[in-house]
Amino acid sequence: MAQYYSEQARSYYTRWKEAEGRAAQMIFDSKNPVSKALDQIDLHGLHVDEALERLADILNTQESAGTGRQYLMIVTGRGAHSAGRRPKVKPAVDNYLRQRSYRFEYVNAGLIKLYLKSYQGSLLANAGLLGQYALPAC
DSSP, rough: HOOOHHHHHHHHHHHHHHHHHHHHHHHHHHHSSSOOTTTTEEOSSHHHHHHHHHHHHHHHHHHHHHHOOEEEEEEEOTTTSGGGGOSHHHHHHHHHHHHHTTEEEEEEEEEEEOOOEEHHHHHHHTTTTTOOOOOOOO
C-alpha cells in the first residue's frame, strides 16, 4: 500500500514539475517574443532557477554564435512583486554573472547591461592583443 502511494506521489510531482516548466516557458515567451531583437531578455516573473536556466541558454547561444553584439540587456525586475518586496532574480543573476567573470553594469534597479565575452574577445583579436591583456571584471 505504501509503495502505491509513493508511486502516486512521484507521478504527481513529475506532472507538477512539467506543468511548472511549461508555465515558465509561457511567461518567458510572452515577455520575449521571437520577433524581438536578441539584444534584450526579460527574466522578471520567473522563479530564480528558471531565470538562470534561460539566461544560461541565451548566453551560450550568443557566445557560440558570434553575433558580433557588444552587449545584452537583462531585465531582472526590482523585486516589487516578490515576497517581502525583496528581489530574488536580480541577486541570483548578479551572482551568476560574477562567478563567470562577465563585465556588466546596472542601468537601473531592474536592468543589467551585460558586455558579451565574444565581443570583447573579437576586439582584442582584431587589435592583435588576444592573450596579452585581460579585460577587468565588473
